[in-house]
Structures are given as C-alpha cells and as structure tokens.
Amino acid sequence: xxxxxxxxxxxxxxxxxxxxxxxxxxxxxxxxxxxxxxxxxxxxxxxxxxxxxxxxxxxxxxxxxxxxxxxxxxxxxxxxxxxxxxxxxxxxxxxxxxxxxxxxxxxxxxxxx
Amino acid sequence: xxxxxxxxxxxxxxxxxxxxxxxxxxxxxxxxxxxxxxxxxxxxxxxxxxxxxxxxxxxxxxxxxxxxxxxxxxxxxxxxxxxxxxxxxxxxxxxxxxxxxxxxxxxxxxxxxx
Numbered sequence: 001x002x003x004x005x006x007x008x009x010x011x012x013x014x015x016x017x018x019x020x021x022x023x024x025x026x027x028x029x030x031x032x033x034x035x036x037x038x039x040x041x042x043x044x045x046x047x048x049x050x051x052x053x054x055x056x057x058x059x060x061x062x063x064x065x066x067x068x069x070x071x072x073x074x075x076x077x078x079x080x081x082x083x084x085x086x087x088x089x090x091x092x093x094x095x096x097x098x099x100x101x102x103x104x105x106x107x108x109x110x111x112x113x
Numbered sequence: 114x115x116x117x118x119x120x121x122x123x124x125x126x127x128x129x130x131x132x133x134x135x136x137x138x139x140x141x142x143x144x145x146x147x148x149x150x151x152x153x154x155x156x157x158x159x160x161x162x163x164x165x166x167x168x169x170x171x172x173x174x175x176x177x178x179x180x181x182x183x184x185x186x187x188x189x190x191x192x193x194x195x196x197x198x199x200x201x202x203x204x205x206x207x208x209x210x211x212x213x214x215x216x217x218x219x220x221x222x223x224x225x226x227x
Contacts, residue, residue: 043218
C-alpha cells in the first residue's frame with residue numbers, strides 16, 4: 001500500500017496561514033490525494049482532494065508537487081475551529097471497489113488564540 | 114439531511130457479551146463502511162458494502178459480522194466481545210466508487226469492553 005508521512009503535530013496562531021505537509025513518495029499514477037480532518041470527538045470530515053493540479057475550495061487549498069511525491073494542505077487563515085487532526089490519504093482502489101483508505105496517525109494541529 | 118447516524122454513542126460491554134452497532138444514512142449512498150479507531154491511531158477498515166445484499170471484509174474483520182438488507186442501514190455485530198475490541202467505531206458512506214467521491218462519516222460509537 002502506498003503510504004503517507006506527516007508530522008505528528010504542528011502549532012499555529014489564529015488568523016495566520018498554516019501549511020500542513022505530507023510525503024507520499026510511493027504514490028502511483030492513479031492515486032488521488034485526499035485530506036480529511038477529525039475534530040475532537042467527531043468522525044473525520046472531508047477537506048479537499050486532488051490528482052496533479054493545485055486545488056482550492058472554501059475550506060482550504062491543496063498544493064501538489066510536480067513529481068507528486070509530496071503535497072501541502074494550506075489553511076489560509078487558521079481559526080480556533082480548525083484545531084483538529086489532519087489526515088493525508090491516498091485513494092487506492094482495489095478490485096471490487098473496496099475502499100481501503102489508509103489512515104495514518106495524521107497531524108494534530110493546535111491553533112493558539 | 115441527517116447524513117450518517119450512528120447509535121449508540123457510548124456503550125460498555127462485559128467480556129463475552131454481544132451487541133449491534135447501528136448505522137443508517139439518508140443520502141441514498143451505495144457504498145458503506147465500518148472503521149475502528151484505537152486511541153492515538155488512524156482508522157482501520159473492518160467491513161464494507163457496495164450495495165444492499167453485498168458485503169466484504171476489510172483489514173480487521175475478525176470478531177465482527179455485518180449485514181446490508183437495505184440501502185440505508187449497515188449494522189455491525191459483535192458476537193463475543195473482547196477487550197481488544199475496545200475502540201471508537203465509525204460508519205461511513207459515499208455515493209459511488211469513484212476516487213473523486215468523498216466519504217461521509219458518522220460521529221462514532223465509543224465502545225469499552227471490560
């Protein structure tokens with residue numbers, strides 16, 4: 001399975017940008033890069049995904065390296081509500097459509113007031 | 114839209130007891146999943162279903178059973194609870210098998226087996 005590597009934790013100040021890195025050196029050509037986040041005592045929540053090009057949505061931006069071996073989730077202005085564990089995931093499809101999402105430990109983001 | 118609803122939110126079981134974790138979704142999603150999350154760890158896939166009447170094993174299926182008689186419901190059954198099954202259980206669903214489709218998760222069931 002293609003795996004991802006993320007820092008265990010990061011800190012940011014409120015209203016400052018946050019760049020959350022993810023390494024995925026064994027990514028295959030058909031793997032999409034997905035980001036989910038998990039707020040305390042809640043289930044994971046979709047944030048953004050991409051294949052090759054950078055992506056933007058109302059929650060965040062995703063910057064993907066040209067060789068696709070790494071990506072960065074960008075929160076443009078962190079708020080206290082963004083404090084969560086952020087997971088970088090490769091969507092690896094298997095025969096039969098099984099969703100073997102490989103969730104690592106993620107990055108715990110702390111946002112300081 | 115309620116999304117994915119899990120019940121109960123908390124449960125304590127004694128070793129050897131059985132229980133069913135309920136999961137229902139109102140988005141007419143074909144694909145449904147059960148994950149478990151041990152403290153400080155990521156999620157591991159237990160079972161999944163690609164539609165009513167079709168289920169298959171994930172990474173850690175031992176000690177669990179599932180059924181999918183309707184599109185909306187995907188219950189997870191623990192027959193003989195063991196301490197190793199102490200975990201938070203998440204149900205999830207998505208519309209199709211496309212890698213563009215996002216997963217919707219429930220809020221989880223925290224289970225302790227003592």
